[in-house]
Every structure is written in structure tokens, then in C-alpha cells.
Amino acid sequence: MIIKDLEDIRNKIDDNDREIITLLKKRQDLVKQAAVAKKNLGLSAYSQDREAYVLSHCEELALENELPKGFLKDVMKRVLRESYKLCSGTDFNFPRMLKEDGDVVIVGGNGGMGRIFANYFENSGYKVFSFGHRGWDKAPEYLKSAKIVIVSVPIDITIDIIKKLSPMLREDQILCDFTSVKAPIVEAMMKYHKGPVLGLHPMFGPDVKSLVKQVVVTVPERDEKASEFLVEQLRIWGATICKCSAKEHDDAMAIIQALRHFSTYSYGTFLQKLAPDLEKLKSLSSPIYRLELMMVGRLFAQDPRLYADIIMSSKHNSDLIENFVNSIKAELEVVKNADVDTFTERFLKTRDFFGKFAEESLAESGSILAKLQDERK
Template sequence: MNEKTTAELENLRGLIDGVDQQLLHLLRKRLDLVAQVGAVKHGAGLPIYAPQREAKMLAKRRAEAQAMDVAPQLIEDILRRLMRESYLNEKDVGFKQVKTDLGHVVIVGGEGKLGGLFSQMLTLSGYEVKSLDKDDWLNSQTIFDGAGLVIVTVPINITCELIASKLTQLPSNCILADLTSIKTAPVEAMLAAHSGPVLGLHPMFGPDVGSLAKQVVVVCHGRGESEYQWLIEQIKIWGARIVEAEPEKHDKAMQLVQAMRHFSSFVYGLNLYKEEADIESLLQFSSPIYRLELAMVGRLFAQSPELYADIIFAQEESLVAISDYLDNYSQALQILKSGNREAFVKQFEEVAQWFGDFAPQFQRESRAMLQSVNDMKTG
């Protein structure tokens, strides 16, 4: 570049830096306003996440962006990221306490990550929370005395045994709940062990979410719904979306959503290991969608093998789902080996028709994710 071009670029970049600084000040101002909103919501007991308000605001900003010749998706992307930050900030203000006369809460397994998250959320809502872990059972009677809610969050393979052997002498009006990722056996175990209110919960997220805004919590009713309705309302105030399901229906879905998906990722990672794949090289040649897929596989192996063994081995019925997947994979492989391109296209079209309107919907959603993945590249 010649000196004139260099000077022009430096001048323009300086102006851009100035605009960026203005943006920072505006962001700070917006976050301060959000903190005030959080305080008002806290006082009124309103949910942290208001989907109708969010949708209306995004639609209005998109229209305004269009009128200013700014890409509507750009302003939506910016606002969604801002809202995620806002939810994190609103959470720190605290939440209204729905049940003020509860007594204290006991989290069995409270030192675990998910137990720690629920302990934090309940504490932010004004409840007294006590943790009961493996070294505390000698003092368990004292810890349980006066408890209004006991939440079990321990490894799946010991959940039912622990409930049956350790939780049979709770106060009669105490709510007994669990956070296990399967529901039929734990709910049955709680109903058998405890005569009071029983509730099965499955948070469909990990402990690193930061905020429960827009997260899903599955509710499986056990006994005494009117006695624990306040807890469901409390979770809604945290911003979560409640999905009610029968335990059996939930567990059937988890065979596909969790067990088969995690097992498939495990095998994919195992295959990369067996093939001695050079991950650094794969990343250099990867498209955004493959990078995202590889990230999802890598994410699995960055976490506890015991956790995923619990999920995959939790239901014997998962073996059927995984075996069916293997059969379908083998049949598709036979089509490939036979060189029957027409058969492949025919099956592809059948599956596409089965997906229906979800296919283009998922295409739009994945396009946004892939653009974000591509934006994160540094080299």
C-alpha cells in the first residue's frame, strides 16, 4: 500500500474505533437498565424470561433495521447475544420466593455440579439450602428435620437404592423430588419410600448454563401436585420452560435424545481414535458444519465418563434403540456397497418427506449456528 492509502485506512479505522467505543457505552447503559428491570421483576415475582415481550421486541427491531438498510438478522443476532448477557445479570439480582413458609431445602448430592446449580438458584430465591453428601449420613436425621423439600441428585445407578434405603423417614409434608435423567424407576421408588408429595424433575441442560432462561425442565407428576405447584412456579420464575410428561413417555424419548445420541458420539470419537486421525489437520480442512459436529463429539470426551456411562446404561430399553440404529446403519451401508444410487436417493426422499416442515426449519436454525461457528475461527 502507498502512504495515501495507509493514511486513509488509519483515519477510517480510527473513526470505527470511536463508534465501537460508543457501542460499549450504550451496552453498559443497556445492562444497567436491565439490572433495574431485574429488580422490578424480583419484587413482582415475574419470570426472568418473557417470550412474548422478546418476540415482539425482536420483530420491531428487525423492521426498524430493514428501514435503515441494515440486515434484520444482524440486529437480531446482536440483540439475542445481549439478551443472553441480560439474563445472566438479571439472575444475580435474585428471585421472588414463592413459598415463604417452606422450611429448609435439602439437596442430596448438593456438592455435585447440578446440585450446586439448584442450590444456587434456590438460595438466590431466598430459601435456606442444606447439602447432604456421602459423608453426612450419620447426621442425616438432623439435616432432614424440618425440611420442606428434599431433592435427590446422585448418579443414576444408585438413585433408586438410595431412595429406598435412606429416604423413608422424611417429614410427612415434605416434598421429595429428584433430578435424574430417567424418570419411571426413580418416581416409583420415591412413591414407595415416601407417603408425602412426590415429584420427578429432569433438567434438560448441564450445570454450566449460567442462567435457566429458555432452558427446559421436564416435570413428571408423582403425588400431591397441589403441594408442590409452588416449586414449578418457582422454576418458571427462574426463566425455565416446563414440559409435563408421563415417566414412561419421557424415558422412551430419552432413549433417542440421550442414550442413542451419546452412544453415537462415543463411537464416532472411538473411530477417530482408532483411525489415529489428526484433529488439527481435520480442523484445517473442515467446513463449519463438520467443525460443529466435531465440537459436539469432543465436548462429550471433555466430561465425566461415569456420567455418560450412567445415561447410556440407565435403561435396558436403550439397547433396543441403539440396536435399531445399528441395523439401519448396516442397511444403508449395504446400499452404498451395492452402488445403488437410486435406492439411496429414494430413501433420502422418504426421510425428507417424513421430516416435513421441520427440515427447512432445522436448516434455518443450523444456518445461524454455522455462521456463529465460522465467526469464531481465528486462523
């Protein structure tokens, strides 16, 4: 065996890679054709059944070719993601779910979230009028033809904007908001508007490439029937709809957002005081710790104001965080006393609480950590 043999094999691999990529290109072109066909048929850009079929086809081919099915599924899921991007709000036309005339007004539509939705509405045959701080003088004119009015402004001014807007609204217009706290906002919308009220909370950031599989929480508060077409429009865009009451939403968000962000923020500020050598820490890390450190690091690349708003948005949040800190203080005692028995007892109780989610998390995070490992050099 000489080095030349290895080089020959590698050249064959390179040629093979070229062929694979040509076929991936061909696949993208076919997907674009399928997208046009779907639009003309009034179908959603995303079909759960089709995705399930493509992945099961992969499993068959894995068996045929004696390849691990997890491998082919991972590759195909990545390919599918790229296909869904071709059907995003900027590139693709969607069927319009509102059959009568009617436009869309987005107050604060020049923000990241407003822009995404403006794109989607425009590519579904709606006229969209956006305005921010400036442009209020044109509001009465914009609102004339509007069927949907969405308030997409920072949470601390949302109620003021609703108040300011309300004298210009008609009863046939659907009033919506995008804020991350629902009870007080929905209450204000009910108070100041007489027509249909639909609270919305898109559970993603303005950096998403497509709405496929993204969660949108809906809180229908008045005349749910009137806004059915709008919820259907979100579904056609590929979103997963999660309907709940304002209280259910807010209780869950106190945990999902306020408590979790507080915990991450506190870990980060403590690390800053500790000031370890970050490079050394990273080089010594297991994949799991690199991921955890990354989850902390990413928070601090974002807007402090946004996080302060979310964490401090209610007394309920602050009480929850206080309970959390008291609970941590109790866990510190366990550690100081090296009380392995209590630690184990609480650990096992928590395992029971998580149920099968614990095992599922171990499996799924394994695949995420492997991906993180792929990125290493």
C-alpha cells in the first residue's frame, strides 16, 4: 500500500460527492415545481403526510443499501429543511384564506417580527400597511380597507397603542397583538375594541427562515369564528397552532421565558465575576458543556431590554423567581452537608416527574450533541 492508493480512493470520493451534489440541486428544482403546484391547488407549503412518506421511503432505502436509517433520516431532514426555506414568505406565493376584500395593518410593522408577517401576508394576496412612531397621520386612511389590525410594538407601550388606535377601529375588524404576555393585553383589547379580538404569540425570533413547524400561540377572546380564516392562513404558511387561554399562556411563559431567562442570566453574570479563561474552558469542555455554555453566551448577544421586559413583566414572574431562589438555597444545604441521600431522593422524585421525557431527552440530545461534535475541527 502506497500513498498513491489513498489518493486514488480520495479522488473517487470527491467525484462521488460531485454527483451527490448535482442530485441535491436537481431535487431543489423539483421542489420548486412542487411548490408552485401546491399553491395552485390551494395546499399548504408544508405537508406532514408527505414528510412522513419521504422519511419512511428513506428507511426502506436504508434497509436496501445496508445503511443506518438514522443516518439517512438525518441527511433527509436537513434536505427537507432547505426545501421548506424555498417556501418562505419572501420567496413563495400562498393561497389567500380571506375570500372577501380586506387588507392588513401592522402597527410596528417595521420591526423584525412585523416584517416577517408583512412578507407572508403580501405573498398571500393581501395589501399590507405598516407604520411605526411616524406615520400615525396616515393611520385613518390605512385602516379604512383593513380587515386585520396587528399591534406589534414593545410590550411596555402596547396598551397605550391599543388605546390610541381604538377610536379609529370598526366592529368588523379583527384586532390582534404579538406580545409575550397575554392577560393584560387581551383585557385592554377587549376594553377598547368592540369587534373580534385574537391574541397571538409567535414562539420564534425574527431570524427564522420559514414558518414551517414554528409554533404560534392563539388566544381567541371574542368572536372566534370571525378570525378562523386568519388561523387557517397561519396554518397554510406551515405554522403549528397552539390555542389556549390568556392565563394558561401566561402561566406557561412565566416558566418557559421568565424563569429560564433569569436562570441563564444569573449563570452568565456569575461567570463574568468569576472571570475564568474562556478559551481554556471551551477546550476542556465535553460536548454537553459546550452546548450549555453556548446557550448562556447567546443570551448576552441579544438585547438586554428585551430580557428585562420578559423577566420583569409581572408580579407573578417575580414571585416565581423568588420561590426558585429559595429552592436553590435549600439545594445548597444538601451540597454543603454532602447529603447524598437527600440529593438522590430529590433526583429520583424529579425523574418521576419528567417521566418518559427524561429518557427521550437523553436520546434526542444525543443527536444534538453529535451535531455539535460535527462542527469541531
